[in-house]
Amino acid sequence: MTSPVLFISGAGLQTWVWDDVRQSLGTESAVAETPRHEGATLADAAVAALEFAPWPHFTVVAHSLGGTIATRMLPLAADRIDAVLGVAALFPKPGTSYAANLPIPARWVLPIALRLTGTRPPDSAIRSSLGTGLDENTTDRLVEGFEPEPRGLYLDKTVDTSFPSRCGYVSTSADIELPASAQAASAARIGARWTASLPTAHLPMLEDSMALTAGIRRFLDV
Numbered sequence: 001m002t003s004p005v006l007f008i009s010g011a012g013l014q015t016w017v018w019d020d021v022r023q024s025l026g027t028e029s030a031v032a033e034t035p036r037h038e039g040a041t042l043a044d045a046a047v048a049a050l051e052f053a054p055w056p057h058f059t060v061v062a063h064s065l066g067g068t069i070a071t072r073m074l075p076l077a078a079d080r081i082d083a084v085l086g087v088a089a090l091f092p093k094p095g096t097s098y099a100a101n102l103p104i105p106a107r108w109v110l111p112i113a114l115r116l117t118g119t120r121p122p123d124s125a126i127r128s129s130l131g132t133g134l135d136e137n138t139t140d141r142l143v144e145g146f147e148p149e150p151r152g153l154y155l156d157k158t159v160d161t162s163f164p165s166r167c168g169y170v171s172t173s174a175d176i177e178l179p180a181s182a183q184a185a186s187a188a189r190i191g192a193r194w195t196a197s198l199p200t201a202h203l204p205m206l207e208d209s210m211a212l213t214a215g216i217r218r219f220l221d222v
Helices: 015-025 042-050 066-076 106-117 123-128 136-145 180-189 209-221
Strands: 005-008 029-031 058-063 081-087 166-172 194-198
Touching: 005 015, 005 066, 015 029, 015 136, 015 209, 042 066, 058 066, 066 081, 081 209, 123 136, 166 180, 166 209, 194 209
Parallel strands: 005 029, 005 058, 058 081, 081 166, 166 194
Antiparallel strands: none
């Protein structure tokens, strides 16, 4: 029997980004929602994400910043999380933050930018980054629905944790949001034994949902 799947999205994304993948995957699933109010911590996000996983055992599929939330969530439900699959996800080193694991100079620039301008990029920046590889209508929907995250999700430190023995990683080779080096480091950090690569930008669930679904299905069948 295929494990239920809890999807954890990247920063600012709404749950609809997973609609096509979930429909094609055909297994029981949910998309975690996390607090968006300023002052919410990474620990708050981890607790909130778990509320969307009613199953005794499940698989986590984490995208981008969702990898950081998944890392913080593992100590809270290590006996329930059977497997973790990263999709262009950043999994920080133990005791460090999302921002601290970005390549230089982003790891220095991001904390300053968060303090000065907040966590919602200008519309033009969303279009030129997350919108890469997407059609105009989808990009418009992304921009209109982008929700700023609490600074704590980027800056709070994770805690020591162990990942399950079944971990995998789907990298995105045309990604300008999370460089290949950061993706490779994250895959190694979680001990990914199963890997795949898609020739997409940062949002493969929208750019090529069928290819990503096929990859997730292969991972679940391992």
